[in-house]
Amino acid sequence: MKENIHQTNQIIGGMVAGENLYHAEHLKAAFEGQDSAFRKAIEQIDKDRDFIGSPEHILGNNQTKHGEIAEQVEVGIRNARDNLRQQSPSATFDGVGRTAPEDYLIDGVQVQSKFINGINKNLDHVLKHMRKYENFGRDGSYYHIPKDYYETIKKVLSGESVEGLTDRTVHKIQQNLQEIEKLSGKSFDDVVKPSNSQYSEVQQGKIHDTLDKHEQELSGENKQIKENIRTDAQPNLGDMAQVAAKGALIGGGIRLAFKLYEKYKQGKNPFLGDYTVEDWKELGIDTAKGATVGGISATIIYALTNYASFSAPFAASFVSAGQSIASLVKSLNSGEISFDQFTEMSQLVCIESAAVGLASALGQAVIPIPVLGAVLGTIAGRMVIDFSKKHFAKETEGLKHRMEEYYNQCLTTIDQTYQAVVSRIIAEYEKLGDLTKAAFDLSKNVELRLQASIDLAEAYEVSDVKIIHNINELDAFMLS
Template sequence: MKENVHQTTQIIGGMVAGDNLRHAEQLKAALESQDSAFAKAIEQVVKVRDFVGSPEQILGSDKTKHGEIAEQVEVGIRNARDYLRQQTPSATFEGVGRTAPEDYLINSVQVQSKFINGLNKNLDHVLEHMSKYDNFGREGSYYHIPRDYYETIQKVLKGESVEGLANRTLQKIQQKAQEIEEFSGKSFSAVVKPGISNYTEVQQGKLHDTLDRHEQKLSDENKQIKENIRTDVQPNLGDMAQVAGKGALIGGGIRLAFKVYEKYKQGKNPFKGDYTADDWKEIGIDTAKGAAFGGIAAGAIYALTNFASLSAPFAGSFVSAGQVIASLANELNLGAISFDQFAELSQLACMESAAAALASVLGQAVIPIPVLGAVLGTIAGRIVIDFSKKYLGKETEKLQRQMDEYYNQCLAKIDQTYRAVVSIIIAEYEKLGDLTKAAFDTGKNVALRLQASIQLAEAYEVSETDIIHDIDELDAFMLS
């Protein structure tokens, strides 16, 4: 049974490690993809900078060049945002003549940009363009005007007061907006829409500051997107449930295989009809227990590897050791084994955990053979004490003294040169602290930490009535 527990938890630990590796690879790929998207976004801003860097190539006089600059900013920044969000670029100049009715396409729809100084003058130019091109503004195409102008016009159309505008100006705005609606047969907001830029932002003396601000916004949004990516692939309750489900299948399958093999050694073959109803019942109960253990172990290992930053082998051996010690403690309480037997068997059960702990602490460092037994035995003893506190009560002190005596006896048998080595290794292990407390790290997300604590408590076979399952139960306990 004890070998079965260790084998099951190590297999489940390998499964959890595989899942964790998959998540790490997904995170790496997603972050690399986002870095590429950000680079493409910045390339769009650079294109706009290159365009305005050659003012002699821009149409119009110094007083009107901002019109074509506004077009470049609209297309460039819009596409930069699309690239950053890993979407298909929505704006283009492709297929648009420099003096065509439209200035650019957005989602394949024709758009004419009007960046004229003055609210009413912008509307005048829209009306003039609509008169010249019979279909423009009627069949889905529309106009862009400066964003700040558009917002002011909307306030006027809603009857809101606008500081600095005379009543005559307000009336003209309302009149021209009505004419646009009559021309198009559509609402004003369907024909005239806000561009990305305010009027002053695309003036030659302001443009580089404008592009700097857009770059900073792109950078800030990129940081937020990457943070969201990290959050999305972080350990969560959904993944924990899936891992627990896989663990239940593994645990149940292994227990079923062991039980069938055990029956086979007794001369019973299920394919020959040798099983009685009691045999099937026994196998069913044993398989169910295996599934329950597998689910709990998988959840606990997932919690320890993801929330307490323990390696999967260490977490697996840690959970299996807890199960074995719980079983030995039950045998001790029933009188089936003595206290000394409990101490010896528990220490042996934790040797695997001790070896995994050493691997986690020291990596590939070589441990001198003369001190290996002492180190493993000492660490195993500390793990035993950790797990046994809840089962032994006052006898924990006796167990502590027994483990300390073992440690001192080991040191006495070791050459003085190696004693310092043992002390250093044990000190490194002690930096891990109380392994159980690691699973309840107060720096973790409350919901995930609570779920991790539940899984670990179940792995320790804590009574269901003694486990706090949610915040409400915690509040009730604290206020009782």
């Protein structure tokens, strides 16, 4: 169905372009959503700064104000992290009185914060609170203590030696832990949990540095999240397989439609029982061929648009040109056409690809109308050479020589300014190297996905550590 190669591939190219646009828009929306999440996270930090900036409103004297500061920081940092990860804030003061048994709620559970100087004094306050409120620590509610205190307690529980603690202090810690477990009927870990802050971090002279540290951590995590978003949005084999399936559906559908129309023109209607077994067999084979070619075309167009920075129309035309030349090579080898006819016809089928290429891929350069013919003809000629290399070697040298003569003749007809423009365009085209050959060597689809992309990445000086070189590296990347 030579007559519909270009139309089919352009439709498939449009489908691939739509898929690429969808992914680009999805990536943009993901970035915008993450930027919004980061701003909300920083707003939580700013709320803590505003609270600390008015010490006259903080409960307690200068030696005890850190207790309420610790509460504000705990809620603020938790909610900042939740916002950054685009989750609903988990901590709140809503519905909690300033003198209530709990200081705040986390995921709807009551939490009492105890920030007292000294581990055993801190545990004493926990026990005092538990004796005052008989349900606290027993009904799912729990206590927060300084993170560094909690880590020290865990070392004591595991029998580790802790520098700076006397045997008497360690013994007292163990007694307090046993008492907490006795009163609650639960393990220490269920009743007492670590806060986000160490004791020293929430002191009035240190809290601003603490908030700065948390803001830097949020910024670093935000960068990593955005990098993960970017990585997840990269072209991958899964998307390529989906595109190939859609391309096969398009290719098979179009081939089926053309074949049905062809049979209709012959006076055969499948709904009236006019088809013979041979007709149905021919229809099935033709549709299968269309689906296969469509799937391969979609895969190549996807690869060219995502790995070689081709525009979809140019990639589709490239595919069409390759298929057309392959057909011409077959005719040449069978003796149906001469080598001169092959050269002329090849240039004609590549002219469209060259034109689309100039309009889409190389449109950044301002192309004066007087040089348009020279550029089109030159690129078309070079495309013919590239597509022909894999089919025959001896004739290619002669073809290359004839094209070079044509190229030089074109240059002599335009002035130096236009010559520079043409040379620039040709240089951009030649950066593609042997990608065209790889793209249309259908026996090497893996090389199309890997080696061609590696060569292109190296040509554009992409760092070697960022390039996937083999199947093992690809598997590791996909599963990371």
